Each structure stands twice: as C-alpha cells, then as structure tokens.
Amino acid sequence: MGGRPLEEAELVERARDGDVEAYGELVRAYQGLAGRVAYVVSGSASDAEDAVQEAFVKAYGALNRFRAGAAFRPWLMRIVANEAINRRRSVRRHATLTARAAEGRPVEDAVPSPEGAALAQETRRELLLAVNRLRPEDRLVIAYRYWFDLAEAEMAEAMGCRPGTVKSRLSRALQRLRRELPASVVPSAAEESEVVDG
Amino acid sequence: MAESTPSSFGRALEAALASLGREVAYPDLPDVSPAVVGRLATGARLRALPFGGAARTLRPLVHPVWTRVAAVAAVIALLMSGVLTFSPTARRAVADFLGLRGERIHIGRTIPSAPLRPLGEGLDLGKRSTLSEARATAGYRILVPSDPALGPPDEVYVQASDLGVQVSLVYRARPGLPSAPQTGVGLLVTEFRARLNQEFIYKAVGAGGTVEPATVDGHLGFWISGQPHELFYVGPGGAPIPDTIRLAANVLVWEQAGVTIRFESPLTEAEALRIARSVR
Numbered sequence: 001m002g003g004r005p006l007e008e009a010e011l012v013e014r015a016r017d018g019d020v021e022a023y024g025e026l027v028r029a030y031q032g033l034a035g036r037v038a039y040v041v042s043g044s045a046s047d048a049e050d051a052v053q054e055a056f057v058k059a060y061g062a063l064n065r066f067r068a069g070a071a072f073r074p075w076l077m078r079i080v081a082n083e084a085i086n087r088r089r090s091v092r093r094h095a096t097l098t099a100r101a102a103e104g105r106p107v108e109d110a111v112p113s114p115e116g117a118a119l120a121q122e123t124r125r126e127l128l129l130a131v132n133r134l135r136p137e138d139r140l141v142i143a144y145r146y147w148f149d150l151a152e153a154e155m156a157e158a159m160g161c162r163p164g165t166v167k168s169r170l171s172r173a174l175q176r177l178r179r180e181l182p183a184s185v186v187p188s189a190a191e192e193s194e195v196v197d198g
Numbered sequence: 199m200a201e202s203t204p205s206s207f208g209r210a211l212e213a214a215l216a217s218l219g220r221e222v223a224y225p226d227l228p229d230v231s232p233a234v235v236g237r238l239a240t241g242a243r244l245r246a247l248p249f250g251g252a253a254r255t256l257r258p259l260v261h262p263v264w265t266r267v268a269a270v271a272a273v274i275a276l277l278m279s280g281v282l283t284f285s286p287t288a289r290r291a292v293a294d295f296l297g298l299r300g301e302r303i304h305i306g307r308t309i310p311s312a313p314l315r316p317l318g319e320g321l322d323l324g325k326r327s328t329l330s331e332a333r334a335t336a337g338y339r340i341l342v343p344s345d346p347a348l349g350p351p352d353e354v355y356v357q358a359s360d361l362g363v364q365v366s367l368v369y370r371a372r373p374g375l376p377s378a379p380q381t382g383v384g385l386l387v388t389e390f391r392a393r394l395n396q397e398f399i400y401k402a403v404g405a406g407g408t409v410e411p412a413t414v415d416g417h418l419g420f421w422i423s424g425q426p427h428e429l430f431y432v433g434p435g436g437a438p439i440p441d442t443i444r445l446a447a448n449v450l451v452w453e454q455a456g457v458t459i460r461f462e463s464p465l466t467e468a469e470a471l472r473i474a475r476s477v478r
Contacts, residue, residue, distance in 0.1 A: 023238065
C-alpha cells in the first residue's frame with residue numbers, strides 16, 4: 001500500500017488531463033476490486049465483467065467531477081456498483097453467488113460437535129441462499145461491511161450517503177436478511193424485535 | 199448459530215457473514231484494461247472529427263438521432279479513408295462507442311462478407327486457440343463432432359471460468375447450418391467439467407422456454423427451446439454454477455464421460471441430435 005496514494009493521485013491527475021494510458025494503470029490497479037463489487041451485485045461473472053468495463057469507461061468521463069485529493073477507491077466503487085445495479089434491474093432473477101467448497105468447515109470458528117458442524121454447514125448454505133435473495137443494494141451494503149471490511153466513512157463514500165445513514169442502511173439490510181433465513185436458523189420470533197446495529 | 203441465545207443472534211449472524219465472505223467464490227475476470235483503453239482512445243479519435251464533436255459522452259443512454267447518424271457517418275468516413283486500421287478490438291470499441299454492438303453496419307456488400315472479424319469475437323468465449331492446444335490444456339477429453347457434413351470447427355476458444363477450463367468450438371453458418379441471429383455462427387459447442395441437474399435446468403429455463411429430456415447415445419441430456427439466457431450446472435463443490443447462453447438459439451446439453459457438452463444452434467432437435475451422436 002505504501003506509496004500508492006501519491007502514485008494514484010498522479011495517475012488520476014494525468015488521466016484527467018486525457019492520458020488514457022495513465023487511466024489504464026488505474027484500471028489495472030482497481031479492476032480486481034471492481035470485479036468483486038460488480039459480482040456481489042450481479043452474481044454472474046459475465047454480467048460483472050460487462051459492468052466493470054462499462055463502469056471504467058463512465059468513470060473516465062466523470063473524472064472532472066472527482067475532487068482532487070479525495071479517495072479514488074470508494075468513488076470508483078460507487079460508479080461500479082451503480083452500473084452493476086442498473087444493469088441488473090433489467091434482469092429479474094436472483095443472484096447466484098457461490099461459496100468455495102469448504103469441506104467440514106463451519107461458518108463459525110468454534111463448533112463443538114459433528115452435529116454442530118453439519119448444522120453450521122447447513123446454516124452456511126441457507127445464509128448464502130438468503131444473501132442471494134436480497135436486493136442487490138442490501139447485498140452490497142452487507143458485503144462492504146463484512147466482506148470488504150470498509151470503514152464507515154468509506155462505505156458512505158461508496159454508497160453516496162452521509163456517514164450517519166450507513167448504520168441504518170446496514171441495519172435494515174440485516175433485518176431483511178433475517179427475514180430471508182428459514183425459521184430453523186433464526187432462533188425465535190421474539191428475536192425479530194432486536195435491532196442489529198453491529 | 200441455531201444454538202445461540204436470542205440475544206446473541208445478531209452477533210452470530212455478523213460472524214457468520216464475515217466467515218461467509220472469506221468463502222465467496224469470486225470469478226477470475228479477465229483484464230478489462232485493453233478494452234477500456236481501446237474504447238477511450240477510439241472515443242477521443244472520433245471526438246476529434248469535425249462532426250464527431252457532438253458525441254461528447256461515451257455511450258450516452260439515449261443517442262439523439264442526428265448524433266447517431268453523424269457518428270455512423272464518421273465510421274463510414276474512417277472506413278473509406280482508411281484513417282484507422284481496425285483491429286478486432288478497435289472495431290468492437292467503435293461499435294461499443296456508438297452503442298452498436300450486436301448491430302451490423304452494412305456498407306454496400308463488402309463489409310458483411312469480408313472475413314474481418316473472428317466468428318467467436320464478442321461471444322465471451324475466452325482466448326482464441328487451436329484444437330490441439332485446447333486438448334493439451336483442458337485436462338479432460340474434448341469431444342468433437344465427427345459428422346463429415348460439419349467438418350472441423352472454424353474457431354476454437356479456451357476460457358477459465360467458474361466451470362473450470364471451458365472449451366468452445368465455433369462452426370460458421372453454411373448451407374444446411376443456418377446462422378444464429380447476428381453472429382454468422384451456425385453451431386457453438388461448449389464443453390466443461392461439470393454435472394447436470396434436472397432441477398437446475400428446469401428452474402433456470404423457467405417459463406421462458408421449454409425443456410425436454412433428450413438422450414445422446416444413452417447419455418442424459420436436455421433439449422431446450424425458447425432461447426434461455428443462462429443455465430446452471432453442478433460445480434465441483436455441488437454448488438449451482440451459472441453460465442450464459444451465448445447465442446439466441448436452441449440448446450442441446452448433455453453429460454458424457456464426466457464432461458458437459460452444450461450445443462447452441464438454430465438447428466432442429468433431430469439435426470442437433472444427429473451431430474451430437476457423432477462426437478468422438
């Protein structure tokens with residue numbers, strides 16, 4: 001990471017001046033992240049690839065609106081996410097994120113028994129299915145927080161909202177996720193009243 | 199998680215999500231920088247043209263008619279003057295810029311018939327390869343139709359996807375092998391190591407098409423008409439893995455020797471089955 005901000009700022013500056021090759025450097029640096037963001041939204045490799053390519057082209061056209069000195073990463077993530085979400089609106093189907101085969105590996109780190117491990121595997125599968133059933137916006141806010149480990153300020157930038165709104169959006173997404181989980185996973189109806197705010 | 203007390207459920211859910219995040223199988227997407235740079239560079243060149251100046255934004259959502267006409271005129275002018283030597287990427291970039299991908303620009307009779315563009319380009323098939331190279335890298339036996347009327351594939355592609363190494367054989371349309379819309383492709387054969395699951399197939403196709411069981415030399419398969427957009431296969435971990443259908447055509451898909459083979463073609467079921475039975 002060391003040295004990147006300076007180099008990045010310079011590349012952004014050169015790209016803004018019309019240096020397409022400098023922009024190509026930025027594309028190469030961020031396309032991995034952009035691909036993950038788009039994939040979380042679309043759940044399809046080919047849709048994600050199209051969204052990423054289109055988002056990078058659009059981001060180049062929007063560089064004149066990028067504030068000098070601001071963080072490029074969340075700014076770009078916002079464009080990628082918007083592109084992927086807009087494309088997905090025309091395709092009415094659930095996402096199909098998949099998890100790598102994790103033989104015997106539970107969702108939680110400590111599982112006391114083989115029965116527990118089997119249950120955790122089942123839970124993990126149910127959780128993934130529930131995540132796939134969410135609206136892309138909800139899936140994205142969950143991914144930003146728990147999968148990409150974004151700080152609240154960065155999430156706000158990436159989501160185009162005030163930092164104070166991040167928590168409530170995340171909370172609502174988690175509530176909707178819980179509603180998508182089968183009763184066998186959610187312990188009790190009374191639990192529904194609890195607000196999960198991390 | 200189900201053993202947690204109600205008050206700790208929120209935290210357990212968060213922990214489970216964090217753990218799940220480490221296991222999400224993100225696809226290995228190809229490097230998009232050449233395509234992006236190509237599109238931007240082409241856009242800059244077109245904008246530099248006197249009448250191309252109107253097209254200020256790349257791929258605007260709605261092209262005013264006159265902008266589009268001017269832009270097409272710019273392409274025609276470029277084609278005729280030979281200002282740009284169009285590599286396949288540049289041609290695709292130009293089409294992208296104009297929002298014309300998938301549409302043909304007809305100029306007299308010369309452009310459509312000129313073998314300018316590889317058949318498989320734009321179908322997201324991966325890297326152009328050869329049959330022998332693909333056989334060496336696939337890690338499984340690639341089955342090829344031996345029907346003499348079909349002959350060898352015109353193009354071969356190899357791609358690393360969620361389904362492992364995917365090999366595609368492209369056959370040019372010809373008499374007796376009609377073209378899928380806008381592609382010039384008569385038959386696209388895609389092979390990969392995955393299993394078929396009847397439920398996945400029926401669910402993916404849904405109400406948008408019809409699925410009928412079909413057997414190819416005793417191997418289980420499905421005939422799908424109605425132009426499905428994607429199908430799901432059973433990946434190595436048992437998870438459903440989607441793959442996009444590339445052509446607007448019918449699909450015959452079956453499993454043979456641990457490999458799933460998919461035909462996309464405007465052929466009828468009987469014709470597709472005849473070719474399918476000839477794979478060796």
